[in-house]
Amino acid sequence: MVVAAALIVASCGGADGETQIRVSAASSLIDVFADLEVAFEEANPGTDVVLNLAGSSLLREQIIAGAPVDIFASASVEIMKEVESAGFTEDEIGVFARNNIEIAVPPGNPAGITGLEDFDRDDLFLGLCAVAVPCGRLARQSLQMAGVEPLPDTNEPNVRSLLTKIEEGELDAGIVYATDVLAGDVDRIPIPSNVRLSATYPVAQIVESPNPAGGADFMVFMFTDEARRILLNHGFLSP
């Protein structure tokens, strides 16, 4: 009984009676949203932004299944549109950033990767994100445009687990985002601009959420100069 009561109290607000704002954000936003969270909380004392990070497709499933989320920031417009057609988003959906895909290799590029054309080599250990994840879809589109039929050794569930395996040297190369290359301990191999696709990041408020007022404040914050500055610092491109 005591445990149940404690759980109920805990779900109403954060520690010290702070109001919680629940944000579901794509894995590639892990570092930038940590900074955005700090900036928002400093500008809005008494709030506690709680981040839920995963592949955009998994977040979509959670929201459609009724997860209590105030804000959804996705790495794909298509995925956001799916949440919208299911009737879960408030009217305004704004694009707050873009992110180029990049080839990442372990420091020093031990396998001597030169470009996308290396992605059909059987002798290398290559990784991509799973098809359902925006990073995976964009990578495959890019490879297709470059005329390469990829032979990945793994389709990682999110871009950060892919990044980790590249950092560790377990994979010779993988396609991640520019922001991941910046944040991780990896080197980058440039992709020609005509096939260098980018992810578009929309953000929206979710209907019938636990903290609509907080969600609205956060939406406004996402388009302020300060938020823009933080996003650019992390390597995101302006929308």
Add this chain to the structure above:
Amino acid sequence: MASVAVVFFLIPLIGLLARAPWSDLGSLLSSEVVVDALVLSLVASIAAVVLSALLGVPMAWVLARVAFRGRAFVRGLVLLPLVLPPIVGGAALLFALGRRGVVGEPLYEATGLVLPFSIWGVIIAVTFVSMPFLIITVEAALRNVDQRYEGAAASLGASRWTVFRRVTLPMIGPSLLAGFVLTWARAIGEFGATVAFAGNLQGTTQTLPLAVFVSLESDRDTAIAISLLLVAVSLTVLIGLRDRWLSR
């Protein structure tokens, strides 16, 4: 309270059954994704049982019958995967046995063998999490054996191996079987260690749980169909065991 417990376990099952695509079940379960995953899961889980038998039974014997310094520590070590979050286990395996791992790098330089991203990686990952089940079951069974029977056989001239084969093994038989089944069931359900260590590739490392995870986000009907398959298989196994694994 007991009925609450039953409901607690029944509700997710009902949720799954309610959303099941009954009319498409046949075609969903015979798709390439599912068949590939099923084959990999069976190969890896059976290999896990074999490896667990080869390595785990002797380990259980030592833990049950040989008093040595540090036995408690060794027992804790081999049972660690029971409490370690599987994804932590998988990450640890990667850092140890990956191509650039502590043990994996010398292995790679010497033999060119790479364990992640292959069926061997899957087998190692699922064995790591499931072997402790066999060890713990067999150790308990061995401790419960009335050693006077073994003593009698030995005094009649049987060698140690013969005693083990003709007296001990039959006596722990039911528990050994239960242990195998439990190990197999744990191995076939493993997700975290597999995805972290072996990766995720259809036809090479994408076992049934990984296939569920991947389809959950893109093809929910397939995910539910596979889940039902896993539940059906697991329930059959567990009900078939009845209370074998609780008593000797």
